[in-house]
Amino acid sequence: MIHRQNQKTKCTECHYVFSDLDILIGKNPFNESLTIYGCPNCKEIEQFIPVCDFIGCHESVVSQW
Numbered sequence: 001m002i003h004r005q006n007q008k009t010k011c012t013e014c015h016y017v018f019s020d021l022d023i024l025i026g027k028n029p030f031n032e033s034l035t036i037y038g039c040p041n042c043k044e045i046e047q048f049i050p051v052c053d054f055i056g057c058h059e060s061v062v063s064q065w
Contacts, residue, residue, distance in 0.1 A: 008051045010060065016041035017051055 009020040016039060024038035038045050050061040 008053050009048050010051045011039040011042060011044055012047045012049055013044035014039060014042035020048075023048070 007020050008017055009023065010017045018040055022040045024040055024043070026036055026038065028034040028036045036045050037048070039047065051057070052059045052061060
């Protein structure tokens with residue numbers, strides 16, 4: 001489950017950087033009891049990493065303080 005907090009997120013497939021509030025949410029077509037999350041740009045499923053939230057920075061976050 002993704003916790004939406006208006007943080008910058010990056011798709012590892014298309015490298016699109018967006019707010020996690022924009023992540024697409026839907027039912028898994030193979031198991032409707034599960035939720036899947038998709039990139040709003042390329043529609044890839046669950047391929048996200050958090051990125052730095054400084055303006056102009058798109059580096060991945062490797063640890064949190």
